[in-house]
Amino acid sequence: MKKIVETGKGNLNARWPLLFALLMILSFGIHVGMRLWAQESTMEWTRLAYGALAAVIMLLLASFSLRKMVFTRRIGTMEGWRKSHLYLGLFCVALVFMHTNFTVYGNFGILMVLLLLLVILSGLMGELMFRTIPVWLSKQGTDAVELDEKRKQPGEYLTMADEIVEKASEEFKNFYGVRIRRQFASRPIPMKYMWLTEKDIIARRKRQFSLWASRGPSTDRLALSHLENLYAERDKMEFKYARLQVLRMWNNAHVPATAALLTALLAHLWSISYY
Amino acid sequence: MDDSHKELFSLMPVYERMFNIDDSLKELFSRIPLFKGENQDRVIAHLMECPIVTYAPGDYILRNGEFDENCCVLLVGRAKAHLTGGRDHLEEDKAIFEGDFFGEIAALSGLPRTADIRADDYCAVMQIPKDKMFEVLDEFPIVRSRIEDTYRRRILSNQLRKVAIFADLSDGDMETIKDKATIEVFRKGEAIFKQGDVADAFYLILFGFVKVSMLKGRGVKTLAYLKGEQHFGEAALLKNDGIRTATVTAINRTHLIKISREDFIAFLGSRKDLKALFSEISKKREEISQMMAGNLHLSDTLEATIEAGIIHTKSTHMLDVTKCIQCGACVESCAKLHGGVSRLARKGVRLNGFLMAVTSCRHCDDPACMYECPTGAITRDPSGEVYQKSFCIGCGMCVKSCPYNSLTLVEVQPAKKAGLLSKLISRITSGRESDWVEVPISEANYNMQLKGRLKNSGKKVVRCDMCDSYDFLGCVYNCPTGAMVMVNPAEYFSDLIPNE
Structure with missing residues (x-):
């Protein structure tokens, strides 16, 4: 029959963690290399590039909520979207800190980092809860x-x-x-x-x-x-x-925090272009 | 047939072709050996409405493995049957001439085609639908005996050659088996033999699935399931006491080749190597049985897959409950893709600690819904997928007959007029707008519906059609954790099949 999904043939679960590890090593390697050997101006450009990349990734991550509304179009499997959301989200944190050179300046900077951490922590918390609670309910023989x-x-x-x-x-x-x-x-x-x-x-x-x-x-x-x-x-x-x-309830923490972070990001982008 | 004739032949409508080829219909029928000895006028009266289809050289008339239940008679031209299997997957072609019939195996058994038939020349083929063929069999005893005899001969030739254990037999040995063997059909749930019975025969599965179980302690333990081209029953024949050590039951409609004890022993007497091979297989099976009987978890899982009607189906949804986050995306996407009513429910039979066979159409090998449908609206496509045609009257007979509660009766209603914003959102999210929506029918309405059975009710039955109009499976594609999969159970659970 057509459309049979072959399972158990090769493990694709390792693909995203591997990509995440690779991206981390690469970006961190460039960052350290720049600090050790490059001139200040080159390093500045690299940090700006990291910031721009983090902003793009954040917008991409936010589009996951749109994907969750579209069931009838072929725009990538939901599983792929979820995994990319998870691992790119984690990568994004690293990019942001390399963008700030691991220091936070000013109240606005602190606010953005706090919001970012809130989003990340609520995301990780959600992942943990979604991995445990439904399975626990299933074991109890109950469905939502x-x-x-x-x-x-x-x-x-x-x-x-x-x-x-x-x-x-x-x-x-x-x-x-x-x-x-x-x-x-x-x-x-x-x-x-x-x-x-x-x-x-x-x-x-x-x-x-x-x-x-x-x-x-x-x-x-x-x-x-x-x-x-x-x-x-x-x-x-x-x-x-x-x-x-x-x-x-978890959605009530993760989604508004993301919205606040995106708003702060827009303000940040506007402010750097203004000054 | 010259070239101009061929061109004419391919352009003309079916019946014109018939009368323009050579002879009148009556003369044509008189040349068909199958109908010789019967009253030609009566035969023609019965088969008058059967469609006659033409094929150009090289066209497939029938395809191996496809589900299609017509019996065919070659009226004009020449065709070739292409058989595969047997020793080293040898391939063999057999010529089919004018007046020959074929396709009776699928028509009589409801099973997939067993060979490819291709046109060798420009051909005209009369396709006798299954129900019409049974009418003819009832009406004309000579035709019946010819068809049944050919069916037996062909099914034995075709299928015996595919069985690994008979792969090295000489043509003479094969003929001996064919002479001795009989074909028996068992209904779903019927016991082929029981534990403690005196062994009287050796069996080979032509089509279908059987369950091997054993009474152990207080309960019955399922030891294995066997499928087409596997054999059973030899262990007790080779032992001195000749007593069955397990019960074998048909899981679905099962066609078996049966060779009596005496014939089997006599045959093995002349083939010592085969006897040794059977002894070895019996020994291995004994070990597997002991292992299964001791492994409660494995035995229970196997039993659950059989009871849930999964093993013998073409495809089924499986949900890994250890991955499922109960978000409902599978059900929601199914509903969005199919006019508002999901064909799938996130509930079903738990097979073991982590797998659930979700309630959705199993596309059974012998679909009860298809046999029960009073209008013939339920049918199978060549790949075995069961579906409804547009003339479903919504009587609900299939819903009642489905052993797995996989079908839903819905009411088709005009969709409410949507506002501009709703239309826009609908366009973006679903890519299409439906003028009609499907509304699930309540239990009370359903019972009312059954009372007025054969009236067209504006309702229809829906089932999982494997997202036929899309190039992806909605529930699988939209599952965020990969918990939902669509599998071929026989392959997916192949670890549970004893490997001899």
Whole structure:
């Protein structure tokens, strides 16, 4: 059949790291060579060239977001774009520092370097998170779409809890209606689960239920234990959802930081041409 | 045929050509040996509507490996069958003369063509579609016996020569096997033999896939799958107790050559070298079986690939979940490329810790959807890709029959009028604007649809067409981590095939 993608035949994964290493060695070699042997004016031109190259690369890197919107044109594989984004981004940092001769002058310079570092760090953080969280979710047998769907129906757990309580005594129903029901009716805030470990969540739940057990009627222990299981299931779902939200939040750091950096870059370009 | 006649022949429409060549249609049919002994008028009445196609010298009439289910009768001209395989991949040409028929193997079995047929001269070929051919077989017993006899003879000649173990046999030995062998067809899931049965035959797979499994401990362990041109069943025949040590089940519709125990033993008696070779293979297989039975992970993965209907398909999407970042680009790109509805869902069968066979059309070797389609709108292209023709009435029979839930019923609606900005964005991002959009149909609507089956409903079934109108696979091309791939499962999982 046509269009079969041959896999496992040759390792292309090493191509970008190799290119990155080569570019680093080459650019750093030129920089050191210039410092050792070239005249000041030649070195100045080299640094300007590095700066110009870094600016071009930054604009190219920003175009990745456009690539992510275009699915129906043959403009390079998304994987290639992502890898180039990652490795050229790292190379760009080296270029910028060689452009500044590893020193930063003035407030604007500090701002630009800080923005650059913010972009790079948020990018690396994103790479790390995207390499770990989805795989962790997959191992748990969950998918992002499925989680979103589930979370759209918070009433599902409440209905199930109500069904459990329906069979219990009147006394338990009253107790449940006052204290526990609102816990099932509310939609937890993802932030609450973001910073907690699974162990913390289990401990917190156990504390809560043992408190209810001590304050509630001594009968209907089975119903309470079923409610606890249901609560544990919801906790698990919320815990996964919170991790997913961390991924989504990452875009809120990387993309605005990039926009700010590009704005600063334009200001920098305008200022050097003005003076 | 002189040159002026040839020119005329190539310019004229099909039926005019027929009546201008030499004789009337009746006379032409009377020259065809296949129909001799039957009532000519009735035969003509049945085959009147069959298309007659003309070919210039050198043209391919049929191509080896292509899916096409017509049986052909050479009415005028001369053709050549080109066969490959056997000893050192020897190639052989066989002449086909006026009145001969060919293509019955694919028509009767639904399998790909087994030889190239090329026109040697200007040819006129009557193409009898599969359903029409079965009508003829039911109606005319003499034709039936001739076609079935030829089918058996040809399929044995063509396929036996491709089997490695028979590669060095002399023509005499080959004839002996052909005389003794019978062809048997097994349905999907049908047991060919079971563990503990008394061995009664040796089998060779013509087409299809079989699963070898063994009852071990409390569960059944899948040991191997075997495909076309591989053989099985000899181990028990060579042993003294003659008891089957494993169960062999057809994974899909499987055609087998069967040689009875007595004939097989007798044949090996005269060929000691072959007996030694079979013993060696049996020994190796025994080792592989023991290894597989002891390796729970491998055995389970193999079983999962078989259960998910992957092994015997032409191509399938595979998702490496350790690379997938769940960004949804695969599904989104599929929807963008195909009028708003994705043919692919990021869910499916987990084969092992890291691979998932994603829900999308498997382009099966024996597509249930194609057989169930009441209008014949579902068909296969020569490469084996299954697709719908435009006259799909959206009855949903195929959706119901697909064992892998790979098909979606959608409603075709006129697209809402887009604003200037939306149009511009759509132009830039997709390169085209669609006047029609596909809307997924809810479960309730789908059931209603099934009730009114054969009415044209303004709905249609969509399936993965491997991005036929594009030169790339959207989901694979747009996956940012390379987690999504399209593979040929038989090659991709070749490590799981026992290598003897």
